[in-house]
Amino acid sequence: xxxxxxxxxxxxxxxxxxxxxxxxxxxxxxxxxxxxxxxxxxxxxxxxxxxxxxxxxxxxxxxxxxxxxxxxxxxxxxxxxxxxxxxxxxxxxxxxxxxxxxxxxxxxxxxxxxxxxxxxxxxxxxxxxxxxxxxxxxxxxxxxxxxxxxxxxxxxxxxxxxxxxxxxxxxxxxxxxxxxxxxxxxxxxxxxxxxxxxxxxxxxxxxxxxxxxxxxxxxxxxxxxxxxxx
Numbered sequence: 656x657x658x659x660x661x662x663x664x665x666x667x668x669x670x671x672x673x674x675x676x677x678x679x680x681x682x683x684x685x686x687x688x689x690x691x692x693x694x695x696x697x698x699x700x701x702x703x704x705x706x707x708x709x710x711x712x713x714x715x716x717x718x719x720x721x722x723x724x725x726x727x728x729x730x731x732x733x734x735x736x737x738x739x740x741x742x743x744x745x746x747x748x749x750x751x752x753x754x755x756x757x758x759x760x761x762x763x764x765x766x767x768x769x770x771x772x773x774x775x776x777x778x779x780x781x782x783x784x785x786x787x788x789x790x791x792x793x794x795x796x797x798x799x800x801x802x803x804x805x806x807x808x809x810x811x812x813x814x815x816x817x818x819x820x821x822x823x824x825x826x827x828x829x830x831x832x833x834x835x836x837x838x839x840x841x842x843x844x845x846x847x848x849x850x851x852x853x854x855x856x857x858x859x860x861x862x863x864x865x866x867x868x869x870x871x872x873x874x875x876x877x878x879x880x881x882x883x884x885x
Contacts, residue, residue, distance in 0.1 A: 683820040689865040692828030698873040790847035825857040852879040
């Protein structure tokens with residue numbers, strides 16, 4: 656009898672541990688420690704603070720790499736490895752080749768890879784696509800309210816919760832950069848789309864972890880602003 660009781664107790668402990676692991680799946684504590692949105696803005700400020708015209712995609716990445724290593728203090732190997740992983744994707748090739756425009760179809764390709772690699776729910780992907788479509792016609796302030804309601808204040812779980820955190824964190828940071836910081840001196844092209852493409856790039860970058868989110872979100876932000884038509 657004692658053996659059976661002991662066995663039952665062990666099983667209960669295992670189930671409890673498994674439950675705790677599942678509950679931690681959607682934790683955003685680690686993500687917040689990277690300050691993804693904040694660091695993403697620092698990269699943009701550093702890039703746009705340098706003199707001269709915006710460089711090629713490769714040169715922008717070198718600029719980001721320098722900042723992450725020499726200012727933020729990350730290991731050079733770690734940052735160069737993440738950048739190398741991003742550059743190997745077909746999505747990066749589309750981004751690098753889009754010299755004159757950056758289209759909704761490009762973002763759709765980014766989201767398709769997110770679905771394949773991270774397996775978010777269909778509801779979450781549909782919500783992302785609806786948000787980006789909203790940005791085609793609505794102001795940044797209107798889109799911001801939509802993001803707050805559907806990403807920040809919604810009870811997402813698992814990987815959806817992590818992606819919702821990244822999307823809203825980068826969206827809000829990008830909003831602050833482009834609408835409050837940048838617009839004081841220079842008009843932003845297609846502001847809602849730039850900010851949303853930025854956030855979508857960040858969740859694609861999460862395929863390579865939080866650092867990937869920071870770098871790719873900033874990269875897509877620059878690309879969208881430079882390449883979207885007036």
